[in-house]
Amino acid sequence: MEAVRAQEESGHDGTAMLWSIQEALERQTLQIGASACGATAVVDVLKALGVDVAPEEADRCVKTHLRRNDSPLPDYLLSRSEAGATHAQLIQGAEQASNGEVIGRFFHLYPRRQVKLVPWLAHWIQKGAVPVATMNMQLAVPEGEEVPDAWHHQLIFGVAPNAVFMTNPLDLVSEEELHQRLCSESVLLIRREDVLQRWMPDCSLCGLSEHKVDPRWSALDVEGQVRLMVLEKEPEQQTHIRIPAAYSSGVTLFARRQSQLGQELLRAPELDLL
Structure with missing residues (x-):
């Protein structure tokens, strides 16, 4: 199983990697369709857990919602509020696309929680879990850049001290920047x-x-x-x-259902409020 390699590649400095950067470059799935960042992340989650699924099948299982761009304003706004997918759709989609082999557990990070993000992610990655961040990209916008148009799901393939590595697109962000985007009202x-x-x-x-x-x-x-x-x-x-917005900000951790890790994830308590 690919994710198990995290234990072998994790260091003692807070670094934990599912894939190396070179492996991520070679293996990551780029956006498979409009508003389909969630389904794209699910493809890579399943890949990291050793389950190969066609992007079209992942998208069908996630049930991506599209923007109704040609609708009158009220219906357009309603479509925008749910365009893409929620973490619940990602969990259901991964389970369905893997024929029940993969489960997910979502951890809310809003309101703010008592957690140090990188060590917490490293802990689960070292155990073999595959994280997906559900983020409000309209927060922590670099000065001079335009405010993004949507929320975003990204697979986290590794962490290092004050650094988080993600796919679609391949990116490196600081712990503080990521935490701001992961701690957002809906x-x-x-x-x-x-x-x-x-x-x-x-x-x-x-x-x-x-x-x-x-x-x-x-x-x-x-x-x-x-x-x-x-x-x-x-x-x-x-x-x-x-x-x-239909989305909640936080992190979904995925694992094989029948693994010890899968059962541990299902039993894990919510993160305590700050």
Whole structure:
């Protein structure tokens, strides 16, 4: 099993690697489709655990949601709030695509938890677990860069002191930067241009405010945010609106169901609140 090699490759300095950087370059799966970062991560999770699955099958099992770009504004915003996949879809998708051989366990990192991220990840990687981060990429944006348009799932193939290595794209981020993105309330920023190009004078947003399944649409006053943006004379004042997001920020750890590690993951307690 590929992930078991983590124990052999882990050092005594807090370094733990599922793959070397060269192996990650050769083995990582690049984005397999629109909004399919979750399904892409599942392909690599299964690969790391010795289960080969076609990307199309992984995507089918994860049930990736797409943006409804041609819809009127209210339905477009609803589609944006769930576009892609949640951690629950990743867990279900990995289990289904592996015929029940692989299980996942999600650990919430919001609200903030009593955890040192890199040592915690190293602990599980050394045992052979395969982590996937579910992150709000709209946080910890480097100065001068544009705010990203979405959340993101990335497989973590290794850690070192104050460094986390991820795939799709192959990336190295600091522990602090990653922790900020992993500790986020479930909200999504929608760009001004994406709102205004779908706004029509007769557009009714009442359905969002009266959303019976998710009262956060009313709590965030999405309808009021849109109307303020439409009336605004100075565009730079309101570059985004905030809408509810279906995703929760945190880390999903995957393992073989029948392994001792798999059972340990299922029994592991939630991380304590700070």
